Every structure is written in C-alpha cells, then in structure tokens.
Amino acid sequence: MTISIAYLGPPGTYTEVAAMVWSAQAFELEQVTLCPYASISQALRATVAGQTQYTVAPVENSIEGSVTTTLDTLWQLETLQIQQAIVLPISHALISCAQSIETIQTIYAHPQSLAQCQIWLENHLPSVQLIPTNSNAEALQHLEANPKIGAIASQRAARLYNLPILAHPINDHPDNCTRFWALGLHPVKEGSHTSLAFSLPANVPGALAKPLQIFAERGLNLSKIESRPTKKSLGDYLFFVDIEGSVDQPKTQAAIEELQSYTETLKIFGSYKILPPAATKTATENYSDSLHA
Known part of the structure; x- marks a missing residue:
C-alpha cells in the first residue's frame, strides 16, 4: 500500500523535508508518495477531501511565531487530527544568479522566511524590494530569468535546482x-x-480566565496559548491551546469535559509526540547530502 502525504510545494521546501523525516520514521517499511500543493490550505484540504492520506504543515517558528494560515484552516476544517509534531532546524540561504549581493534589487520568499531574515536584510540589503511568495521553492523559479533578483530558501533547495548560494x-x-x-x-x-x-x-x-483555570486546577501546564480573530466581527477571538498531557489521561479528559461548559465551540486536534530537533537534524543533513550522490 502506498502512503500519500500532501505538503507545501514545489519540491525543495522545508515542509517537504519535514514530510520526508516524518514518513521515514512513521512508515519505514511502506512506500510513500509526497504530493506538492501550491498553498498550505490546499495541502490540508487535500487530505480532508481524500486526495491524500496525510498532510504535513508548518505551525510555528521560533523567530516569527505561528503560521496563521495553518491555524485558521484547521479551525475551518472538521476532521483533521494531529499524528505527530516534527521540529526541524531552519537555516536560510540567499540564492541568486547575481554577480554579487550588491546588485540584487528584489528578493522573493515566503512571508515567514522574510520575517526570519529581517535584521540580516536590513543590514545587508536595506533598499531591496521584498516580494512574498507561496513558498520558498516557488521563489526560486524566478532566478534564472533575471540576475538582479534573489530568493531565500534552504541550501538543499539551491542544490536541487542547481542555483548559486551568495x-x-x-x-x-x-x-x-x-x-x-x-x-x-x-x-x-x-x-x-x-x-x-x-x-x-x-x-x-473573566470569560477566558474560567477556561484556563480548569487546567491550572488539575496541574496541566499550557505550553502555548494564542488568540486568532474569528473573522466574524472586530474584537471577536478564538483561542488555540497546547497542553502538556494526552487525552488518554484522566485529568486531561476531565479538563476537556469541563471546558465544554464554558466554550461556544471546542475542537480537539489530538494528542501527539514531538520529534525534536536533535532527531531531525541528522535526517535533514542526509537529505541534503543525497543531492550530491
């Protein structure tokens, strides 16, 4: 049986690497097909529609924070459940066919990557025009046609498309x-x-204090809480929460049961283990090295 996994494409994105790392760990003896989609939302909806069995999507960066497209789309959908979290080291490169950095006039990249490189860009290319794209790998498609533009992506992506790293x-x-x-x-x-x-x-x-108190009373630590607009009216928010604990634990079950009485809509995205950076770093390096083989 072939396992199909949707991800933000085209090939060469960090999400593709995360999908590779997870599939190698989760489906070691099975055949896996990675299916690129033009946006995070399209990738998530592909699994809901039965086009793929799984989706790997970015949810939070250590510099720039949450990937709001992922959170907003998950709230809109009803059926997706988290299988595992993968924490991937991210190391950006400036990629361009320009003769030097100084000749670059425009840089393409995903908005998250532009934000993660903001200080470097201000110090080295303060006058450059920044243009957001759906993914970093998509940004690479522009380079060969114009030596005055650059893109932000991984070293692996540069090697995959045979493009210079500046x-x-x-x-x-x-x-x-x-x-x-x-x-x-x-x-x-x-x-x-x-x-x-x-x-x-x-x-x-006190509307938010009461739901949060439920976790405190049971000794459940919240590793994250974030508000997002409901998109219904100004000042109307919903809340995303990460709990240190699984739904098979009695105190977590009790907290969720009581939480229902204080909320209008409650969605459980599932319990999961986290594959940490130490476990993903070697795998990421192996995928990069394999491009030289």
Missing part, C-alpha cells in the same frame, strides 16, 4: 526552528501534548 546562513538567530504537524483523519490518543481550540460564547470580563 550567503548562508542569513536567518536572524542561529537556533531557528519550525514546528510542523503531520495530520490525518484518524485520532491519536497517546502523546506528550494535546492541541485544541475554542471560541467563547461572549466577550465579557
């Missing part, structure tokens, strides 16, 4: 990591973390 690394912090979620249609009940989201019935004093 500077590396250019991210603003050396310990740059992105957390990805592998998502499918079947829930996983065991893991170190559980992610959920909820909206509140009314925006009144």
